[in-house]
Amino acid sequence: MITVSRLVKTYPSPGGSPITALKVDWLVIKDAGQLALTGPSGSGKSTLLALLGGVERPTSGEIRWDGEDWPGAAGRPPARVRARRVGFVFQEPDLLPGLSLYDNLAAAAWLLGLPANPGGLRERLARVGLSGREGRKPGQLSRGERQRAAVARTMLYPHNLVLADEPTASLDGENAGLVLDLLLAMSRETSGALVVATHDPRVMERFPARFDLRERGGGGA
Amino acid sequence: MSGHLAVAWGNARHFRRQTGVLVLFSLCAMLLAVVGLFPGHGLGEGLTAAVRPFDLLVGRGGSQQMVISTVFLQDYPAGNLPYRLVEELRADPRVESAVPLAFGDSHRGYRLIGTEAGIFSWKAARGDPEPWLGFAEGRSFSPGGREAVLGARAARDLGLKIGDLVVSAHGMAPGGDEHEDSPYRVTGILASCRGPYDRAILVDIESVWEAHGIPADPGEGSDRRQATVVMVKPAGYVEAYQLAAEFSGRPDADLVFPAQAILRLLSLLGQADWLFRAVGLAACLLGSAILLLSLYWSGLAREREMETLRLLGAERGDLALIRFWEGVIAVLPGLIAGSLLGHGLLRLAAGALESETSLHAATGYSLADLLLFSPPLLACLAAGGLAAARLARKSGFAPPESAAPPRPSP
Numbered sequence: 001m002i003t004v005s006r007l008v009k010t011y012p013s014p015g016g017s018p019i020t021a022l023k024v025d026w027l028v029i030k031d032a033g034q035l036a037l038t039g040p041s042g043s044g045k046s047t048l049l050a051l052l053g054g055v056e057r058p059t060s061g062e063i064r065w066d067g068e069d070w071p072g073a074a075g076r077p078p079a080r081v082r083a084r085r086v087g088f089v090f091q092e093p094d095l096l097p098g099l100s101l102y103d104n105l106a107a108a109a110w111l112l113g114l115p116a117n118p119g120g121l122r123e124r125l126a127r128v129g130l131s132g133r134e135g136r137k138p139g140q141l142s143r144g145e146r147q148r149a150a151v152a153r154t155m156l157y158p159h160n161l162v163l164a165d166e167p168t169a170s171l172d173g174e175n176a177g178l179v180l181d182l183l184l185a186m187s188r189e190t191s192g193a194l195v196v197a198t199h200d201p202r203v204m205e206r207f208p209a210r211f212d213l214r215e216r217g218g219g220g221a
Numbered sequence: 222m223s224g225h226l227a228v229a230w231g232n233a234r235h236f237r238r239q240t241g242v243l244v245l246f247s248l249c250a251m252l253l254a255v256v257g258l259f260p261g262h263g264l265g266e267g268l269t270a271a272v273r274p275f276d277l278l279v280g281r282g283g284s285q286q287m288v289i290s291t292v293f294l295q296d297y298p299a300g301n302l303p304y305r306l307v308e309e310l311r312a313d314p315r316v317e318s319a320v321p322l323a324f325g326d327s328h329r330g331y332r333l334i335g336t337e338a339g340i341f342s343w344k345a346a347r348g349d350p351e352p353w354l355g356f357a358e359g360r361s362f363s364p365g366g367r368e369a370v371l372g373a374r375a376a377r378d379l380g381l382k383i384g385d386l387v388v389s390a391h392g393m394a395p396g397g398d399e400h401e402d403s404p405y406r407v408t409g410i411l412a413s414c415r416g417p418y419d420r421a422i423l424v425d426i427e428s429v430w431e432a433h434g435i436p437a438d439p440g441e442g443s444d445r446r447q448a449t450v451v452m453v454k455p456a457g458y459v460e461a462y463q464l465a466a467e468f469s470g471r472p473d474a475d476l477v478f479p480a481q482a483i484l485r486l487l488s489l490l491g492q493a494d495w496l497f498r499a500v501g502l503a504a505c506l507l508g509s510a511i512l513l514l515s516l517y518w519s520g521l522a523r524e525r526e527m528e529t530l531r532l533l534g535a536e537r538g539d540l541a542l543i544r545f546w547e548g549v550i551a552v553l554p555g556l557i558a559g560s561l562l563g564h565g566l567l568r569l570a571a572g573a574l575e576s577e578t579s580l581h582a583a584t585g586y587s588l589a590d591l592l593l594f595s596p597p598l599l600a601c602l603a604a605g606g607l608a609a610a611r612l613a614r615k616s617g618f619a620p621p622e623s624a625a626p627p628r629p630s631p
Contacts, residue, residue: 055532
């Protein structure tokens with residue numbers, strides 16, 4: 001379970017006084033919880049995802065993961081520890097352009113320290129409807145296919161938490177539905193929490209819990 | 222293939238144009254470095270090796286002219302000496318041995334040198350196990366006979382073998398009047414001495430005199446026998462300088478230390494060589510610096526990929542290694558091709574020089590070649606390290622839609 005309390009993130013500005021990017025009084029995300037983060041652009045959705053992902057340190061307040069400070073006193077956890085705990089999906093599918101889909105998944109598996117399992121990688125791609133396209137480069141695929149490949153990559157490891165930043169914003173309705181289905185199914189199967197930042201009402205309504213950052217109060221899933 | 226190398230290989234193939242430019246740039250930098258840095262040393266070694274058999278020369282004219290005409294068989298000698306000077310030198314206790322050389326005739330552009338059979342036991346340096354001019358086949362010319370011994374290159378170029386006839390001609394350029402009535406029969410062919418004497422045709426000096434109507438035995442008459450230069454091996458260093466001091470006061474002959482003349486020549490060449498080396502070194506170092514900047518900038522342009530790798534679990538070391546391998550994949554083929562091409566050009570140039578002068582300029586790979594590879598490969602390593610360090614300093618992630626600085630909440 002992740003608990004967030006009195007979380008503030010500010011950034012220095014050229015004018016002098018720091019800019020407050022995020023202010024959250026409290027937030028609780030249970031194991032297997034599914035939460036939609038909402039709010040307009042600039043409300044701090046991406047900043048909150050970065051803080052929950054351990055990519056950034058809060059200016060004040062704290063995030064505790066199963067009672068322990070996250071991302072820890074050192075500021076940043078080792079990359080592999082974080083990558084095993086937290087999976088990311090972005091609005092723009094961030095596949096490595098020089099590698100085939102299969103090699104993208106193989107590279108991710110290697111970085112996670114997973115044993116080589118070609119069959120497992122192909123099975124993940126088949127699961128997201130990309131069977132037979134293993135050898136294609138990201139540039140040879142549609143945006144929807146690339147996003148599904150990014151989800152397949154996240155499915156390589158049972159992450160405790162998957163953070164998705166507007167994962168359907170650039171997709172057509174059919175692909176958006178597919179990607180969302182995959183993310184929600186993955187969360188259920190692995191009992192990992194899923195937090196999706198979105199301003200799409202069709203996405204919001206698929207989530208049992210929502211947290212609107214404009215309210216600056218508290219929430220949970 | 223390791224994970225780092227696999228990712229780097231995929232990236233290098235994907236960014237073909239950038240990789241191609243780096244390959245081409247590395248090739249040019251290495252080519253310039255090899256061509257600039259190595260020929261001076263090889264030429265210097267060739268000149269030094271060529272002069273090694275000649276301790277002292279006694280002849281006429283300045284030292285440069287004497288060395289160029291005698292050691293390198295180029296240009297024309299200043300004049301002749303009376304043969305009695307050879308006998309005088311042989312009788313001198315400060316002289317270990319003396320061999321005359323008479324220039325003036327040639328065969329199809331190859332110099333015919335009148336000398337004595339003692340030249341075939343002449344050693345380039347005391348303690349050498351083999352003589353300077355060793356036989357590949359056949360034997361020496363016999364005293365007074367019209368026989369010839371060919372240098373390795375002369376035999377090959379002229380297509381002559383033992384038993385063939387050589388007709389000498391006046392002068393050292395092709396086209397002179399030939400002594401058709403008195404040809405030489407080839408009795409020996411020398412092994413290559415890797416120097417200008419590979420192009421020589423050696424005959425007995427008496428036969429040269431006879432061809433010019435000078436009796437080998439002066440008898441009671443006037444002695445018209447001549448040599449152009451005398452190779453002298455002194456008994457020791459002290460004796461060499463005593464002889465030099467004595468000859469400095471003589472009007473009829475000059476004594477030179479060929480090694481000193483070569484040192485002066487190398488010193489002159491060294492000034493040009495210095496410029497070449499500076500260009501070569503600059504090509505290597507500046508090329509490496511440009512590589513570093515180029516790799517670093519390309520890393521900045523592709524920072525999002527690095528961030529993706531970081532979020533997937535890549536540590537700083539992994540990122541640095543991936544960038545290093547990307548650099549190596551782009552740079553190493555160019556370096557190898559540049560090195561091969563550079564050495565190929567040097568070999569061609571050395572071949573052309575050897576073909577003209579039989580001066581053997583050393584070419585080939587050495588430890589210095591490996592050292593030349595170090596700066597560009599270090600540049601790849603530094604580019605990888607800098608990219609990883611820069612990414613480690615950054616916080617947050619920057620997917621395209623959140624790349625702009627955060628704005629305050631309303």
